[in-house]
Structure formats: C-alpha cells, structure tokens
Amino acid sequence: MKKMNTSPISGMLELLPNEQAVFNKYKREVEEVFHRHGFLAIETPTIEREEILFAKAGGETEKQIYKVIKTEETTESADQALRFDHTVPLARYVTEHESDLSFPFRVTQTGKNYRGERAQKGRFREFYQLDIDVVGRNELAIEYDIDVILTLVEALGKMGLEKVLVRVSNRKILGGFIEEMNLQEVSNEIFSIIDHAEKVPAEKTREKLVALEIGEEKIERLLDFIEISGDKNRVEEKLRAFMFENQKFNEGVDELSRVLGLLETQLSSEKVIADMKIVRGLDYYTGTVFETILPEYDKIGSICSGGRYENLTELYSDQKFPGVGGSIGLTRLFSVLRDLQLVEPEAKKPVDFAIIPVDEEAREASFQFAEKLRKTGNSVDLVLSDKKFVDKLKYAAKVAKFGIVLGENELKSGKIMKKDFSTGEETELSVI
Amino acid sequence: MKKMNTSPISGMLELLPNEQAVFNKYKREVEEVFHRHGFLAIETPTIEREEILFAKAGGETEKQIYKVIKTEETTESADQALRFDHTVPLARYVTEHESDLSFPFRVTQTGKNYRGERAQKGRFREFYQLDIDVVGRNELAIEYDIDVILTLVEALGKMGLEKVLVRVSNRKILGGFIEEMNLQEVSNEIFSIIDHAEKVPAEKTREKLVALEIGEEKIERLLDFIEISGDKNRVEEKLRAFMFENQKFNEGVDELSRVLGLLETQLSSEKVIADMKIVRGLDYYTGTVFETILPEYDKIGSICSGGRYENLTELYSDQKFPGVGGSIGLTRLFSVLRDLQLVEPEAKKPVDFAIIPVDEEAREASFQFAEKLRKTGNSVDLVLSDKKFVDKLKYAAKVAKFGIVLGENELKSGKIMKKDFSTGEETELSVI
Numbered sequence: 119m120k121k122m123n124t125s126p127i128s129g130m131l132e133l134l135p136n137e138q139a140v141f142n143k144y145k146r147e148v149e150e151v152f153h154r155h156g157f158l159a160i161e162t163p164t165i166e167r168e169e170i171l172f173a174k175a176g177g178e179t180e181k182q183i184y185k186v187i188k189t190e191e192t193t194e195s196a197d198q199a200l201r202f203d204h205t206v207p208l209a210r211y212v213t214e215h216e217s218d219l220s221f222p223f224r225v226t227q228t229g230k231n232y233r234g235e236r237a238q239k240g241r242f243r244e245f246y247q248l249d250i251d252v253v254g255r256n257e258l259a260i261e262y263d264i265d266v267i268l269t270l271v272e273a274l275g276k277m278g279l280e281k282v283l284v285r286v287s288n289r290k291i292l293g294g295f296i297e298e299m300n301l302q303e304v305s306n307e308i309f310s311i312i313d314h315a316e317k318v319p320a321e322k323t324r325e326k327l328v329a330l331e332i333g334e335e336k337i338e339r340l341l342d343f344i345e346i347s348g349d350k351n352r353v354e355e356k357l358r359a360f361m362f363e364n365q366k367f368n369e370g371v372d373e374l375s376r377v378l379g380l381l382e383t384q385l386s387s388e389k390v391i392a393d394m395k396i397v398r399g400l401d402y403y404t405g406t407v408f409e410t411i412l413p414e415y416d417k418i419g420s421i422c423s424g425g426r427y428e429n430l431t432e433l434y435s436d437q438k439f440p441g442v443g444g445s446i447g448l449t450r451l452f453s454v455l456r457d458l459q460l461v462e463p464e465a466k467k468p469v470d471f472a473i474i475p476v477d478e479e480a481r482e483a484s485f486q487f488a489e490k491l492r493k494t495g496n497s498v499d500l501v502l503s504d505k506k507f508v509d510k511l512k513y514a515a516k517v518a519k520f521g522i523v524l525g526e527n528e529l530k531s532g533k534i535m536k537k538d539f540s541t542g543e544e545t546e547l548s549v550i
Numbered sequence: 551m552k553k554m555n556t557s558p559i560s561g562m563l564e565l566l567p568n569e570q571a572v573f574n575k576y577k578r579e580v581e582e583v584f585h586r587h588g589f590l591a592i593e594t595p596t597i598e599r600e601e602i603l604f605a606k607a608g609g610e611t612e613k614q615i616y617k618v619i620k621t622e623e624t625t626e627s628a629d630q631a632l633r634f635d636h637t638v639p640l641a642r643y644v645t646e647h648e649s650d651l652s653f654p655f656r657v658t659q660t661g662k663n664y665r666g667e668r669a670q671k672g673r674f675r676e677f678y679q680l681d682i683d684v685v686g687r688n689e690l691a692i693e694y695d696i697d698v699i700l701t702l703v704e705a706l707g708k709m710g711l712e713k714v715l716v717r718v719s720n721r722k723i724l725g726g727f728i729e730e731m732n733l734q735e736v737s738n739e740i741f742s743i744i745d746h747a748e749k750v751p752a753e754k755t756r757e758k759l760v761a762l763e764i765g766e767e768k769i770e771r772l773l774d775f776i777e778i779s780g781d782k783n784r785v786e787e788k789l790r791a792f793m794f795e796n797q798k799f800n801e802g803v804d805e806l807s808r809v810l811g812l813l814e815t816q817l818s819s820e821k822v823i824a825d826m827k828i829v830r831g832l833d834y835y836t837g838t839v840f841e842t843i844l845p846e847y848d849k850i851g852s853i854c855s856g857g858r859y860e861n862l863t864e865l866y867s868d869q870k871f872p873g874v875g876g877s878i879g880l881t882r883l884f885s886v887l888r889d890l891q892l893v894e895p896e897a898k899k900p901v902d903f904a905i906i907p908v909d910e911e912a913r914e915a916s917f918q919f920a921e922k923l924r925k926t927g928n929s930v931d932l933v934l935s936d937k938k939f940v941d942k943l944k945y946a947a948k949v950a951k952f953g954i955v956l957g958e959n960e961l962k963s964g965k966i967m968k969k970d971f972s973t974g975e976e977t978e979l980s981v982i
Contacts, residue, residue: 124645154927167559435553
C-alpha cells in the first residue's frame with residue numbers, strides 16, 4: 119500500500135521503460151539529423167535570472183513562469199526562474215559568448231522547458247523542445263530559412279512521420295497588407311485573431327474582427343486574404359495581383375517566393391504549401407514563418423514550427439544577430455502519437471540477452487560470458503537473483519529477446535543454446 | 551555592448567560548442583555501457599511535490615532544495631521543488647508503477663539534479679548524475695552489488711579513465727564494530743566523522759572523536775579500525791581476527807568477502823581494494839558501500855560512488871524493495887578533467903564538411919549535394935551566407951574538417967575537390 123500520493127505532478131510526462139525507450143530513440147534520431155546538418159549542440163542552465171527571462175517574456179508566458187527559490191541564503195541575490203523556451207537562453211548565450219563563436223552559428227538545443235500552464239490534455243508543464251537555429255552576425259541569407267525547414271522535415275521523417283505538410287508564409291506580407299489598409303493600430307490584434315482562426319468557428323473570427331471596428335469592407339478583404347494558399351506560382355500570382363507598392367509587402371512576397379521555390383525543388387510537392395493563415399501570432403518572428411501538420415491527423419495542429427527573426431539579442435546586446443529557427447515539441451508530439459497508437463511498438467524488449475546462471479560456479483562465469491556478448495554490441499542482463507529457476511525464466515522472457523541458461527554442462531562443453539522468447543525456438547549460440 | 555549581465559548563474563556549467571560535444575560524447579558512451587548491461591532508461595520530472603522530496607531529504611540537503619513557485623494560480627495545490635538526486639524520484643516511480651515493472655528492475659537515470667550549494671570551485675548547483683540501480687522486490691542477491699560496480703568501472707573506462715581504484719566496504723562492519731564497543735548512541739556521529747576523515751587533518755578527526763566522550767581506548771580502537779585496507783584475503787583475515795560474535799559485523803564481513811572475491815576475478819587487482827574508511831556518511835546505505843578515485847589525481851576525491859540499501863521505498867510504500875546503485879557525477883567530473891586538461895582535445899571541429907556554393911545555381915544544387923554526403927553519415931554545413939568568398943572560406947575552416955567549393959565547373963564536370971583544412975591538401979572527392 120502506498121503511504122502517500124506518488125503520482126507525478128500533473129502536466130509532466132512520466133513513461134514506463136518500454137515507452138521511454140521509444141521516446142529516447144526518437145530524440146536521438148532527431149539529434150542525429152541535426153548533427154548531420156552541421157548544427158552544434160549547446161546546453162544552457164535550466165535556471166536563469168528573472169531579468170533575462172522577463173526581458174523577452176510577456177503576457178501569458180510571464181504568468182506561466184516557474185519562479186525558483188532556494189531555502190538557504192546564498193550570495194546570489196538575483197531572482198531566478200525556470201526557462202520557458204530555448205530562444206531566450208540562446209540570446210543570452212550568443213551575447214555572452216559571441217567572441218568565441220563562428221557565425222553563421224548553427225546551433226541546436228534539445229532540453230526541457232517549463233511552463234505552468236493550466237493542466238489539460240496535450241498541454242505539458244515540463245516538455246522537451248528540439249530546437250535548431252542559424253544565427254548570423256549583422257546579416258543572414260534567406261537560404262538558411264530553407265535549410266532549417268529541410269532539416270526539420272528530415273528529422274520528422276526519421277520519427278516515421280513521412281506524410282507531413284509544411285505551411286509557409288512571411289510576416290511581412292500580412293504586415294504590408296495591414297499597412298495598405300491603414301490598420302497599423304490594431305496590427306497585433308489582427309495577427310492574434312488570424313493565428314487563432316483555425317482553432318475557432320468562422321463566425322467567432324468574424325466577431326473578433328467586428329469588435330476591432332475596422333469596417334465591413336476591410337473585414338471582407340482580410341477574410342479573403344487569409345484564404346490565399348497553394349503552391350508558389352498560384353500564391354505569388356494572387357499576391358502580385360494586389361499590385362501594392364508597399365515595400366514590406368513586396369519584400370515578403372519576394373522572400374516567400376524564394377523560400378517556396380527552393381523548398382518545392384527539395385521536397386515532394388504534397389509536403390509544402392504557402393498559406394496566408396500562418397502568422398505565428400504574438401511571436402517575435404519578422405519574416406518567414408512556418409507550421410507543420412500531419413494531414414492525416416490535422417486535428418493535432420502544428421507539430422513543428424518556427425521562423426525568421428530580425429534580431430535575436432536586441433534586448434541583451436547592441437549588436438545585431440538575425441536568425442532563423444524551428445522546433446519540434448517532442449513531449450506533446452510523442453504523447454499525441456501514443457494516443458493515436460502511432461508510436462513504434464518495438465523496443466518492448468530493450469534487452470537482447472538475459473543470462474540465467476544455474477549455480478554458484480556458473481554465476482561467476484556469467485560475468486565474463488556477458489562481457490563477451492556485450493563486446494559485440496548486445497545488451498545483456500545477468501539474472502543473478504536467488505529466486506526459483508522458473509521465476510528467473512519468467513523474468514528473462516519479460517525483459518529480453520533471447521534467454522541463455524548457463525550451467526555446468528554448458529560451461530564444460532562450450533555448447534551454449536539461446537532461446538528466442540518470441541518463437542520458443544532454441545539454437546546454438548555461434549558468436550562465442 | 552551588453553545591455554545586462556548575460557553570464558550564466560554561478561554554479562551552473564555552460565560550455566562552448568566544442569566542449570559541449572565532448573561532454574555529450576562522454577554522456578552518450580556511459581549511457582551506451584549502461585544500456586549494454588541491460589539497464590532500462592527512465593526519466594522522471596525535474597519537479598516533485600515537496601512532501602515526496604522532504605520525506606527523504608534531511609539536514610544539509612533540505613536547506614539546499616530549490617523550491618518552485620508558479621506565478622499564476624493553478625489547481626495544483628501542493629508545494630513543489632526541484633529534485634536533488636535520482637534516488638527519491640526512483641522510490642516514488644517504483645511505488646507508483648511497481649505493477650508494470652519486472653523485478654529485479656535494472657534502471658538508469660541520467661538527468662540533471664539541483665542543489666543550492668554555496669558557490670565554490672567544483673561545486674555545482676545544476677549537475678548531471680548518471681545513475682544505475684538494481685531494485686528487487688523483497689530480496690536482491692548480493693551479486694548485483696558486483697554487477698553495478700563492474701558496469702560503472704566499464705563506463706569510466708569508456709571516458710578514458712582506465713586507471714581507477716574502487717574502494718569498497720560494507721556498512722554492517724562498522725555498524726557491528728560500533729555495537730561491539732557499545733557506542734550505538736553516537737553511531738551517526740561516528741559514521742559522519744569517519745566519512746570526513748580523509749578531508750581533514752588527522753588531529754581534527756581525533757578531536758571530533760574526543761568530543762564524543764567515548765574514552766581514549768575506544769578512540770584508539772576506532773582509529774586503528776579505519777586503517778584496515780587491502781585485498782580480500784588481507785582484510786578478511788584482519789576482520790576475522792577480532793573474533794566478534796556480533797551478527798551484523800560477521801554478515802558484513804561475509805558480504806564484503808563475497809563482493810571483493812568476485813570483483814578481484816573480474817577486475818585487475820590494482821583496480822579494487824577493501825577500505826574501512828569508506829562509510830558514505832549519512833547516506834541511506836545499509837550494506838556494500840564504494841567510492842572510486844583516480845589514484846593519479848587522488849585530490850579530486852571520489853568520482854563515482856554508491857551502495858546497497860535495504861528498502862528503497864520505505865517512506866512511500868508498505869512493500870519492500872531492496873536495491874543497489876551507483877552514480878557518476880558527470881558535471882563535476884567533466885569540469886575537473888577539463889581543469890587537468892584531460893578531456894579529449896578532439897571534437898574541436900564537430901562538422902565533417904562545409905560546402906561553399908559560389909553562385910546562385912550552385913546554391914540550389916548544394917542542398918542535394920549535401921544530402922548525398924549526409925546519407926553516408928557525414929555532418930555537413932551549407933555555407934549559404936552572402937558574405938565575401940574569403941570570409942566564407944574562413945568560416946568553413948573554423949567549423950569543418952574539410953571544405954568543398956561548388957561552382958559551375960564542379961557541377962558540369964562532376965569533379966569535386968575537398969580541401970583538408972588541417973593539412974591544406976586538396977583531393978578529389980570519390981564518394982559521390
């Protein structure tokens with residue numbers, strides 16, 4: 119019987135070993151893709167000074183920050199809190215270490231972040247984010263936007279997610295559109311309303327726009343605008359047809375056209391689309407923005423998103439570091455895939471061999487024998503317990519793919535059998 | 551110029567990418583050894599309810615716990631804090647999930663823990679601990695103690711630490727010795743004094759014993775006792791010579807003898823020693839205890855320690871789960887090895903190839919070309935920036951082992967040269 123509540127805190131994912139093995143495999147494979155694309159891993163502390171975090175946080179995020187208090191007095195006087203994303207620590211890191219880094223700095227962070235969100239299904243308070251960023255000094259070519267997106271799509275593929283759709287836009291386009299309509303005063307509100315448009319019924323979006331008191335005509339034009347989507351040629355044609363002379367708008371169209379053009383040559387056409395509904399709400403992005411969905415499971419929403427930002431470090435440094443980045447929210451993605459029964463059912467038996475020594479002498483010999491098997495890359499469990507043989511065999515069949523019984527006969531003859539627990543078949547072990 | 555203090559919080563390790571690459575390599579290799587020894591990875595949340603943490607913490611540890619406060623109201627009412635080790639969360643995990651686990655449960659946790667220690671060199675407030683444990687239900691054979699120690703020694707070897715010395719004892723021996731001398735009332739104090747004996751001058755240890763008012767004769771006997779060390783035969787002989795009939799003492803000697811006997815057959819003799827100074831202070835261990843030092847750098851102190859505990863979950867459950875475990879404190883160990891200039895100097899260039907496309911057309915072609923190189927396992931950086939060619943070459947030479955320039959000629963002829971940045975040599979690339 120339990121003496122107290124031993125469940126993990128709600129909103130924090132805790133897995134059984136066989137699920138954890140799959141989770142770790144996904145994480146490792148994504149990290150491997152990032153590595154092969156030349157992204158350098160860094161790791162910043164989970165705890166930051168509040169002035170660093172609050173400089174960039176705002177609104178909802180600030181309310182969700184976990185503050186940290188040490189019970190004993192220390193010399194460290196600054197208030198501290200847990201980081202809520204990788205971008206703020208990256209901005210601090212680049213400011214602090216810029217003289218030791220090479221730019222463009224290709225960087226990846228794959229740690230855990232913390233937000234005290236209200237507990238609900240699919241929302242996590244502790245979650246892994248697998249981030250990549252390319253950070254330039256003063257300038258950064260637009261082609262890096264493509265590089266980041268291609269890397270993330272490849273990483274999703276490694277997790278078995280081949281059927282993805284990357285929805286791309288550029289914030290300058292909606293920004294310019296808003297300028298053309300003289301709606302700059304409610305720009306933030308419009309970005310936020312459009313960002314939520316797919317999560318609420320259509321009439322709700324219209325209501326929210328009506329509440330801005332911008333007039334029926336502009337509402338119609340906005341609602342028409344966000345319906346624009348399709349491949350590069352189709353979308354570029356529609357956007358050019360506005361014939362705006364607005365510089366921001368046209369820059370946005372040029373950039374989007376460049377990004378889409380290259381993406382369409384690198385990815386199969388059903389994997390990428392331009393979509394004016396993609397705006398990334400109140401985020402700090404200033405150019406390219408993207409979200410990635412699983413078209414077969416579009417209710418999940420975006421599983422991987424990111425974009426281009428004008429200046430990573432503006433709050434921390436006088437220098438300018440433009441960047442582009444993206445992130446896979448692994449904890450939420452894993453949890454969703456598990457609910458859909460889409461996580462690989464393998465790894466239920468993470469151990470290759472379980473060796474059961476039958477007596478004292480065999481027990482001693484089993485240590486060396488296990489090492490031999492391990493040297494060829496196998497994972498090997500030594501069943502050393504004092505339990506009855508039948509219980510040891512039961513245990514072995516639960517954790518391992520193959521079982522090996524070691525006794526006097528086996529040690530003398532050197533003839534050692536392995537039992538495949540999935541088929542019951544016994545074959546002689548040839549490796550040793 | 552910096553606009554605010556962007557250094558990491560003191561006591562938290564933050565590495566540059568080339569150091570981080572070595573750190574991550576060490577961690578991965580240790581995890582790989584644990585995996586091959588059949589230990590299953592789990593991960594518990596970093597944040598736990600305080601009642602879980604405080605149930606087991608005590609004294610100094612409790613004062614060092616980081617409390618966590620969410621700024622916004624939630625339904626979660628319990629006080630929360632950051633975990634200070636992996637053992638408490640493991641106890642909670644085993645209690646919570648015991649019906650889904652197979653026992654003996656071989657488990658590994660390799661995450662970060664938090665203690666608000668006073669800042670000083672070699673002390674970290676955020677630190678990785680690479681733990682393994684074997685947890686039995688009701689019982690657990692003594693041979694698992696050996697299994698855990700051998701696994702940890704192999705893991706240290708993978709980090710290049712071949713010259714290690716494992717110092718082993720058994721808490722029952724000192725416990726029985728204390729009983730024989732009728733010193734049970736100051737048992738905790740004696741364990742703590744002996745645990746610190748090597749960190750303070752000899753007269754300080756004597757002073758502390760004198761302060762216990764146990765009489766000169768018992769002090770001498772204790773001081774003699776802790777000098778006992780050596781191989782199995784020598785130590786067993788000395789301990790048996792006491793001729794105690796104390797059950798605890800003799801059980802301890804039997805267990806130590808069994809553990810040492812097997813360790814001596816599996817490890818070279820200079821790697822293992824019995825040593826009565828090893829007692830692990832106020833820890834929860836009840837049987838085997840061990841610490842590991844680097845004899846060439848013994849001032850570092852123990853780099854890997856652990857032991858056997860009677861009942862992992864006693865504070866959380868009515869069931870009994872005896873276990874044995876050990877831990878490598880990777881953050882401190884890495885920092886110490888770095889100061890001694892013992893970390894591998896490799897990985898200064900974590901990227902294999904940097905591709906520099908010279909014009910627009912080559913830039914587009916470079917994406918596919920990079921993918922080809924990556925398919926054969928290389929890490930490839932695409933230098934897409936708009937900078938001058940010479941700056942791009944400089945960047946490439948900093949991050950990558952080889953550089954490839956892609957232009958019209960190369961694309962037409964298919965003859966592509968790679969330049970080895972360390973020698974300056976250019977050779978034709980044959981892979982593609």
